[in-house]
Amino acid sequence: MSSEKNPKHTPASASNFIRAIIEKDLSQHKYASKKWAGSPGDAQHQAAGQVDFAKIRTRFPPEPNGYLHIGHAKSICLNFGLARDYSGVCHLRFDDTNPEKESQEYVDSISEMVQWLGFAWQNGAESNLYFASDYFDHMYHAAELLIQSGLAYVDQQTAEEMRTNRGTLTEAGKDSPYRNRSVEENLTLFREMRDGKHADGSMVLRAKVDMASPNINMRDPAIYRVRKAHHHNTGDKWCIYPMYTFAHPIEDALEQITHSICTLEFEDQRPFYDWLLEQLADAGMLSHPLPKQYEFARLNLTYVVLSKRKLIQLVEEKHVTGWDDPRLPTLAGARRRGYTPEGFRLFADRIGVSKADSWIEYTILEDCMRETLNETAERRIAVLDPIKLVIDNYPEGQSEDCFAPNHPLKPELGKRTVQLSKELWIEREDFMEAPSKGYFRLFPDNLVRLRYGYVVKCTGFEKDAAGHVTTVHCEYLPDTKSGTPGSDSVKVKGNIHWVSVAHAYQAEIRMYDRLFKEAHPGSGDKDFLEDINPDSVKVIAAQLEQSLQGAQAAETFQFERHGYFVADRKDSISGNPVFNRTVTLRDSWQK
Numbered sequence: 068m069s070s071e072k073n074p075k076h077t078p079a080s081a082s083n084f085i086r087a088i089i090e091k092d093l094s095q096h097k098y099a100s101k102k103w104a105g106s107p108g109d110a111q112h113q114a115a116g117q118v119d120f121a122k123i124r125t126r127f128p129p130e131p132n133g134y135l136h137i138g139h140a141k142s143i144c145l146n147f148g149l150a151r152d153y154s155g156v157c158h159l160r161f162d163d164t165n166p167e168k169e170s171q172e173y174v175d176s177i178s179e180m181v182q183w184l185g186f187a188w189q190n191g192a193e194s195n196l197y198f199a200s201d202y203f204d205h206m207y208h209a210a211e212l213l214i215q216s217g218l219a220y221v222d223q224q225t226a227e228e229m230r231t232n233r234g235t236l237t238e239a240g241k242d243s244p245y246r247n248r249s250v251e252e253n254l255t256l257f258r259e260m261r262d263g264k265h266a267d268g269s270m271v272l273r274a275k276v277d278m279a280s281p282n283i284n285m286r287d288p289a290i291y292r293v294r295k296a297h298h299h300n301t302g303d304k305w306c307i308y309p310m311y312t313f314a315h316p317i318e319d320a321l322e323q324i325t326h327s328i329c330t331l332e333f334e335d336q337r338p339f340y341d342w343l344l345e346q347l348a349d350a351g352m353l354s355h356p357l358p359k360q361y362e363f364a365r366l367n368l369t370y371v372v373l374s375k376r377k378l379i380q381l382v383e384e385k386h387v388t389g390w391d392d393p394r395l396p397t398l399a400g401a402r403r404r405g406y407t408p409e410g411f412r413l414f415a416d417r418i419g420v421s422k423a424d425s426w427i428e429y430t431i432l433e434d435c436m437r438e439t440l441n442e443t444a445e446r447r448i449a450v451l452d453p454i455k456l457v458i459d460n461y462p463e464g465q466s467e468d469c470f471a472p473n474h475p476l477k478p479e480l481g482k483r484t485v486q487l488s489k490e491l492w493i494e495r496e497d498f499m500e501a502p503s504k505g506y507f508r509l510f511p512d513n514l515v516r517l518r519y520g521y522v523v524k525c526t527g528f529e530k531d532a533a534g535h536v537t538t539v540h541c542e543y544l545p546d547t548k549s550g551t552p553g554s555d556s557v558k559v560k561g562n563i564h565w566v567s568v569a570h571a572y573q574a575e576i577r578m579y580d581r582l583f584k585e586a587h588p589g590s591g592d593k594d595f596l597e598d599i600n601p602d603s604v605k606v607i608a609a610q611l612e613q614s615l616q617g618a619q620a621a622e623t624f625q626f627e628r629h630g631y632f633v634a635d636r637k638d639s640i641s642g643n644p645v646f647n648r649t650v651t652l653r654d655s656w657q658k
């Protein structure tokens with residue numbers, strides 16, 4: 068069962084077509100007698116096991132050739148979420164059948180991110196973390212079974228010939244001249260391939276299905292190729308590697324997966340998926356019920372690119388600082404930005420799953436982050452664009468405690484003290500020399516409340532040579548301190564935040580915004596790089612309340628009136644955290 072660190076924010080998941088399928092399967096007891104021996108394996112292995120305690124088995128099958136992104140989060144939440152909701156199990160399976168591009172670094176970062184999202188592949192004593200490359204012996208055996216059944220052959224056509232003879236959507240394919248080799252000859256050649264006797268690209272093993280099928284994927288797809296390459300898990304044991312179309316259904320079947328959920332581009336591969344598993348069941352290697360593949364629409368998010376190629380380009384050409392740049396849609400970047408696992412799970416539930424491709428508004432993701440952060444983030448005070456406010460009638464050298472609640476909706480989180488003294492930092496925008504209509508903050512002769520402190524009256528201001536206001540003067544009304552009897556006897560319309568100059572400290576804040584300024588980066592034949600937002604980060608020096616100096620890396624806060632901020636997990640040093648803006652309090656992009 069997948070575990071949840073904080074299930075509170077995940078509402079009862081909306082129904083969708085995949086849930087409907089699972090509910091029907093369960094009500095018909097489709098998998099009620101399916102066996103599970105505690106580990107992946109063929110029919111014989113599983114038959115010796117118990118009836119599977121897991122009502123369904125799903126899997127998340129990343130190829131360890133890159134970092135996970137927000138699209139993967141949708142798939143993770145879907146697969147692990149279904150297992151959680153239907154008393155099932157979800158496997159984390161590294162689909163590492165491609166020797167060249169895969170590495171341990173990716174394996175580690177993917178595992179870390181799945182856990183970060185709040186899911187687990189551990190079920191008591193059983194760990195459902197698997198590597199497809201551990202099944203190479205089974206896959207090889209499956210290939211020999213097909214050859215022995217006359218359902219696979221070694222083809223020596225060139226790649227070009229194979230492409231031409233595959234035909235088109237309107238034209239049937241042509242049989243390879245090697246299609247009718249004898250079983251013996253195919254076995255000999257395939258074993259020679261395995262033994263390294265043939266060069267890369269000189270021959271492939273193909274399934275023998277139907278060269279006239281209207282579905283091109285059924286026109287004798289290649290299932291094994293020669294590739295003399297070192298593999299991160301199996302080393303130099305193999306010089307032939309299975310193709311995805313062949314490997315994936317076998318991986319699912321060995322793991323007793325019930326519902327194999329993938330994105331829409333695999334729809335045309337489903338007939339081969341079923342064909343292959345049926346043949347292997349007939350040959351005795353697998354048993355019924357076999358896994359079934361279901362397709363859903365992948366996530367497309369406005370203002371974001373999710374293509375691996377584009378992400379690599381952004382990193383390699385240094386448009387961002389690395390794979391965990393807080394502006395990237397990688398999960399490592401989103402986590403560093405301060406996005407929350409609860410927010411991602413809420414997002415996955417809210418967008419649901421469908422059968423039709425569409426674009427999801429980035430705002431929906433941001434709203435999910437705001438909603439979850441609003442619940443959990445403690446409030447703090449930060450002045451991002453400081454000017455000085457001097458309380459002329461406040462004693463020099465004196466300071467006093469004011470009490471600020473840590474969370475307005477959660478009194479149990481208590482209050483903290485913030486010090487008030489004669490000189491304060493306030494926001495530049497909280498003062499206007501000549502107020503515009505409806506402006507209720509500081510302007511000459513106006514009264515405002517210093518949040519958690521006193522009511523003050525603006526008495527004057529100073530400007531520098533360039534005409535910029537540098538200092539505002541005021542006088543405080545001693546009987547109006549927040550929290551004291553009669554403090555509200557003076558009614559004011561404005562309420563501004565502040566920190567004491569003597570007590571505040573200056574910190575670096577990275578004001579992140581969207582990485583692209585266009586909803587569909589690169590649309591209309593443009594290079595997507597042209598749509599990069601030149602203001603996607605601004606680094607500022609802000610004045611923060613003292614308590615923030617003790618923030619732990621990755622701790623999140625709401626800076627009152629500004630938004631949600633997180634102590635950067637990489638560049639913060641003890642006593643001097645750097646803060647990243649996660650998201651503003653309100654959507655500033657809505658037109």
Ligand code: ATP
Nearest residue numbers: 128129130138139141142329330365366367373375
């Ligand atoms: P590649 O181009 O290398 O295949 P990929 O993004 O599909 O890239 P995988 O490691 O194969 O990477 O993905 C793992 C799983 O995540 C797959 O099941 C895939 O369907 C799913 N996935 C990938 N991108 C998205 C997306 N944008 N929305 C939903 N699911 C996705």
Ligand code: MG
Nearest residue numbers: 128129130330
């Ligand atoms: Mg893929």
